[in-house]
Amino acid sequence: MRDATNGPTLGDSGTETTDGYLYILVNQYVPSLVKIGYTDRDPHVRATELSGTTGVPGQWVVRHYWLLENAFQWEQRIFLALRKHRETGEFFKISAETAIGRIELLLLQAGAIDASGMSAAGRRELARQDAARKREEQRLIDQQQEQIAEQDRQRQFDTAWEQGWPSHVQPWCKLVHFCGEQMKTYSRPGLLHKMINGTIDVDISVTKCLVHILGWERRSFPSTQKVAREINELIPHLRKWHGYPRLLALLPEMFTASRRAREFILHLNSQYGRRTPSGWGGNGPCCKRSQYWNGGEWYEKPDITFLYGMPETWPALEIRLATQKVFGLSGDEATALLQSEPAMRTTLMNLATNSLPPESQYGKDCVPYV
Numbered sequence: 001m002r003d004a005t006n007g008p009t010l011g012d013s014g015t016e017t018t019d020g021y022l023y024i025l026v027n028q029y030v031p032s033l034v035k036i037g038y039t040d041r042d043p044h045v046r047a048t049e050l051s052g053t054t055g056v057p058g059q060w061v062v063r064h065y066w067l068l069e070n071a072f073q074w075e076q077r078i079f080l081a082l083r084k085h086r087e088t089g090e091f092f093k094i095s096a097e098t099a100i101g102r103i104e105l106l107l108l109q110a111g112a113i114d115a116s117g118m119s120a121a122g123r124r125e126l127a128r129q130d131a132a133r134k135r136e137e138q139r140l141i142d143q144q145q146e147q148i149a150e151q152d153r154q155r156q157f158d159t160a161w162e163q164g165w166p167s168h169v170q171p172w173c174k175l176v177h178f179c180g181e182q183m184k185t186y187s188r189p190g191l192l193h194k195m196i197n198g199t200i201d202v203d204i205s206v207t208k209c210l211v212h213i214l215g216w217e218r219r220s221f222p223s224t225q226k227v228a229r230e231i232n233e234l235i236p237h238l239r240k241w242h243g244y245p246r247l248l249a250l251l252p253e254m255f256t257a258s259r260r261a262r263e264f265i266l267h268l269n270s271q272y273g274r275r276t277p278s279g280w281g282g283n284g285p286c287c288k289r290s291q292y293w294n295g296g297e298w299y300e301k302p303d304i305t306f307l308y309g310m311p312e313t314w315p316a317l318e319i320r321l322a323t324q325k326v327f328g329l330s331g332d333e334a335t336a337l338l339q340s341e342p343a344m345r346t347t348l349m350n351l352a353t354n355s356l357p358p359e360s361q362y363g364k365d366c367v368p369y370v
Contacts, residue, residue, distance in 0.1 A: 019121050020071035022078065022103070025050065026096050029058035034099055036078060037090045038071040063096045066103070067122040068112055078103055157272040168264035172257035176325050179250065182243050183328045189237045231336045238327070239340065247326050248344060255322040255348055262318075315352030319345070 020040035025047050027033070039046040043065045051059045068074050079086065082102065085094040092099065107113040113122075238244055269275070323334040338345045 019069050020067070021046075021065045022068055022071050022074050023047075023065040024063045024096055024099055024103075025060040026063045027056055027058050027060050030056055032093055033087065033091050034063070034094060034096050035060060035090050036075070036082070036092055036099065036103075038075040040071070064100050066107065066113065066117075066119060067125055068107070068119050069121045074107070074112065078106065081106060153272045154275060154278060157268055157275055158278050160268055160272070161277045164264050164268070169261040172254070172261040175250065175254050175257050179247060179254070179326045180328065182247060185243060186238070186241050189233055231333055234333060235336050235340050238337070248341065251322060251326055251344055252347060252351055254326050255319060255351060258322050258325070259318060259352075315349065318352055319348045322348075 020038050021043045022038045023036070023043040023046065025035040025037075025043075027035075035050070037046075043062045047060045047062050079090075082092055082094065082099065085092045085099075087093050104113070104117065107119070108115070113119045319338065320331060320334050323329065323338055324331065327334070327337065329337065338348075
């Protein structure tokens, strides 16, 4: 049975003109027979398929094949030429060597193959394979060159990072560390304080305690109103804390340091692409650039993602992020704190719009992910 995946096409005379492979298959269990047919796929794949469908034991293997134009027509001509040896269908009682000789002679006499046994379709296939090989070789060369270029850009980035980190980012890191240490001495309002001041529902508090003590599955509680009450209670409590004035006074310095660090990293990414320092998160020398030295020990890097916001939200987002880092607050809590400090908010807005050049000069696409 002939095999054509997409089916043969018809020429002007109405004959099928599918190009493909004319093959001869042999099987050790039926040495007196050969199978002759055509396929538009790899003959070896076709042999594997036929091995499970002909009802003959053993495996059919490719003895010889030719890649030809009009393979289906040649199959029919070969069937006609070998009709005396035909047993049934595509099976012929003839030796493989004799069949190969007879077929090659017919193909050569008709000009379908040359003296070397190569057909026009075969030459085209070799040309296609050669072009594909060259494309793959070029792809590998391009890939290797890109890897080399990427490594070079990474080395340049690491060098620039190492040179700029101490002056551009370490001041911000030290401020974050200092503020974090100061906030350790502040205790947020406890449950008793909240109940006395009427800022939390007793029933919700008792339920939360039971859930925690008994290890029950946590269930949702009224969130929006609860969070609003907690924020409204937290801000006055924080402002009464003895360390609050000192940290509030650090807000302009934190903002300036964070913007300097942000602009530095945005500038590196605009030059070398969006990347992180080599060894980020590890223990190598480059990781030290993401930490800072203070008091004889390395401090782990703060969460640098706090340095970034989308350009269209600057400078308001910058101010909120700086406030979050100073006081260790959530975004909503930082917003509420700034609303309670209009003078500081005005100071920060003036600083954001007048004191330093906007980092939007680096473009919206340069927001890094370090």
